[in-house]
Amino acid sequence: MGSRNRLRGAVGAAFATVAVAATLAGAQPASAAPAYYSVGEYDNCNSGYTCLWYSNAKQGAGVGFYNDAWNFATIPSSYTFINNQSGSGQNRTSGSNVTKLYNTAGGSGTARCLRAGQYDSDFQNDSFYHVASALVWASSCGSVTVFR
Structure with missing residues (x-):
């Protein structure tokens, strides 16, 4: 025993x-990758992120997004300056990852889509200058207008 x-x-x-x-x-x-990070003027967007800059052609400060941001007014305060203030953007993902930008918090209203690997230097061309309030990741643009 x-x-x-x-x-x-x-x-x-x-x-x-x-x-x-x-x-x-x-x-x-x-x-894990941070959900947001600060992008400087003329900086390249980090791989895996979608970045928005204050003005066209990556001018001014910007924000890199790694996740959905359904309401730019509620993201951490050091990044809320981009709410209704983006003038250019870049989607540095690959495959079929797209990001949809909406002019209304919550992901509604007028929308535009950045495909994987796409850079748009001037949102004015798409009548979307300084209006984005939400960014949502998706697998396709669907019926949402793609940035030029």
Whole structure:
């Protein structure tokens, strides 16, 4: 009986060690891309992001978006300056990833679409200058007008 208890104790200790190791491994934060970042004048947009600049041709400050932003007025305050203020944009994703920009928070109203890899240097050409209030990722532009 004594050896059986020792065996149970050893097996229990092994399971406890595995459980603690798994807990510690799970506690490590996964490195994830930030949802937003600041883009400077004439900067290139980071791969995997859609970036919007204040003015045409990447002039002025801008914001890089990694996720949906359904209401630019509610994103972190250091980035809200882009609300209704974008003049150019670039989608630095690949494949069929598109981003739809909407003039109304919540993803409604007039919309324009940036395809994967697309850069539009002047939103005025598409009558979308300084009106974007939401950015939504999608798999296709659907019926939304594509930027030129």
